Amino acid sequence: MSLFKKKAPKYSAPPVPPAPAEEIQNHPSNGLDNNNGAQKSQLVFHCQQAQGSPLGLISGFSNVHELYQKIAECYDFPPDDILFCTLNTHKVDMKKLLGGQIGLDDFIFAHRKGRPKEIEIVKTEDALGLTITDNGAGCSFIKKIKEGSIVSRIPHIEIGDHIERLNDENAVGKRHYEVAKLLKDIPKGTTFTIRLIEPLKSGFASIGPKTGSARSGKKQNYGSGKETLRFKANGVATIENEHDDSSKAGIDKINGLLESFMGINDTELATQMWDLSDGKTNSMQLAEAIDNSDLQEFGFTDEFIIELWGVITDARSGRLT
Template structure:
């Protein structure tokens, strides 16, 4: 039998000396929380292929790239075949796309590549009418197709499709804003070809979660912490266990994501969360906020768009002022930097 950690051995001694059972359980739980705060990779989350597979657990990842690599291993699929992941919904629902935060009881569904299709589109207007997101691991995706747009005339273009290439130029490895830039640069009136890969859609192997998967200490711990903390993933950084998002965080992240879509034609909840974090650190002066965004993201679409910067500052300030119980955000220094 493996030797118990020293802290747990001490707790066990206290229990033998008559410590109340409830107090003992709380001490053990506090020890578990301390350990996972030191190493978030100890946590495990339930995962399943969206088109059907037994449930398993994924752990030992500290960022988005490592998560996709681990998903390929535990699900026995090629990492390059994974298009995206949804949370708590096996359908191709891009509103459930995994972002930068995973709650402890979230269930991850993995969508892999299905049919490849080539579509010829006439760019009759400046914008073709799609919102682009990405999976954080080198694949740009159609988030939504706007009604009555150029893209809406082509029923083959659907939410969840991976934009593989445009006019023969590979988009694999490109961020959403880079793909949006390519589409925007195409002259109005020309025909262009886009190769799309749609997610696999068979659902015949889906089974109730409670009947599938193996319980582990790590997955039990994740559910013990459910509703108390979240796992924060950064595209190029390390994972961190943070407090559950506040009402301000949830509202602000959605509003920022909406602004990214309105100005840039992209949606990225992970980027939106990071922008809110920057605001929490730099909410005293707009110049500091803008400079931090430019340094953090190095995205010319954001740093050169003064209207977007002003809109972000104004909207976040409006949300802050609308919550009279909100503490001074500028005093919060517990949000780690991220570089996209």
Template sequence: MDAVVSSQLNFGDILFLHVRGEKRELEIQKTDKIIGLTISDNGIGKCFVKKIRPGSAADLARPAVAEGMHIERINDVDMVGKRHYDVALFLRELPIGSTVKLRLICPFENGLTKINPRQEGISSPKIGDNGAMTIRFKANGSAVVQQVAEPNKEKEGEVPAEIVAAINKLFEEYIGCSDEELSRSVCEVAAMSNTPVEMVTKLRETELASFSFPDELVFDLYGLYSDIKSGRGIPVKQ
């Protein structure tokens, strides 16, 4: 799912083309604060299962629930039009021990049937260490491999990718949603704050106020950001 929102697809990436398939309803017993679903959205009001945490209640419900499924309703509440954060928070706030009723839309699994088969005699090109090879699909169904430029290094003043990834992981663990752009925006607010209380105030003054982050989560986000910046957390790229 990460590759879908990027500007190119590299070898090793998986492309999910979600064609609406059958509806599926199931019930999951909530045994922890989160049921184990990491949720992402497509930016136009549809949320999907991005990951399933091993050993979680959702993991025990496999194969009834799987990555790539669209979450349409939870406990008869319509989730269409909501953001991934809203859906994840809705699941988190359900009482532990309660039964969670999910209505999911399975993707139509029929493969990329319109792509021409690989021609014999054409060898695969060598893939560089930076993965800078990409596949381009033509209108006639054929595919060609092209070399692409090496990704640009981080610009001065940008939040290092390691910090964004760590903040995003905290969102996944605390709520169950994954969004690098959201994590990057939160990092930028943390960088302008001197204390967690100040970060709470600044978040309420930005567009991020609509997320209504719990103070507990903001304190954890600020603490993680501060630890990494001071060298107590994961190493920061120089």
């Protein structure tokens, strides 16, 4: 699954040290290829800890695990201390979540583990109202809380909280859909304990990417790169152009299906499904492609595949834009 997206929203927070990603040409150790494979390059990204830290420079990674390792080495803490990363903002903003792709000009903020908390919940309804995602490195966390749901009435549970344990069941290392199933399988009327770890919080008001460089006088547009570094499932990172509007609309709609059917939010999974549909002319071909890929482990139902194909055909015809 890819890690880099092409175009991120402009960052409007206060200033931080300058410069977007730099390209160092002819550096063979990074393993990055552009679309035509003619040239390899090493990309350098700026990063900081979301709660406040000096500026860091990282490079030479081709997946989320390696990215976290590089950030951890930069600041000398364990990689599993990272809950998730956001792009171009230090805030816990799920719309800016780093997933399977990073724009070449994006600024990376790492959110580390903070205070643990245990909360006892009575499951009075079938659904708790949580949408779960994960960081791709064994850490599931809350991406969305449905208004009016059981959880929305518990002020101690917040977006960005890592789900570490459900009763005696360790949730660390599980994928988001596995954690969502554990929550769904808790019988109605049952009282259970959820152990959460919230992101480390601290003042960061005066830190953020600069809107311009004091030395050059040139404006730096963080998160506005025209190309995207994507991390592929086979371990290769490639530089690609971003999806067009109809493709992005289709991917967003597929993500909505994942939320409705499975209670998870995963843009990378939605993107992989969209990419798998390329060249397919009916739902049976799509189902076969999914069954022959690493997505078969999700066990998607026939109903889901039919809905998925409907979204894809709507997006292709421009009915979603």
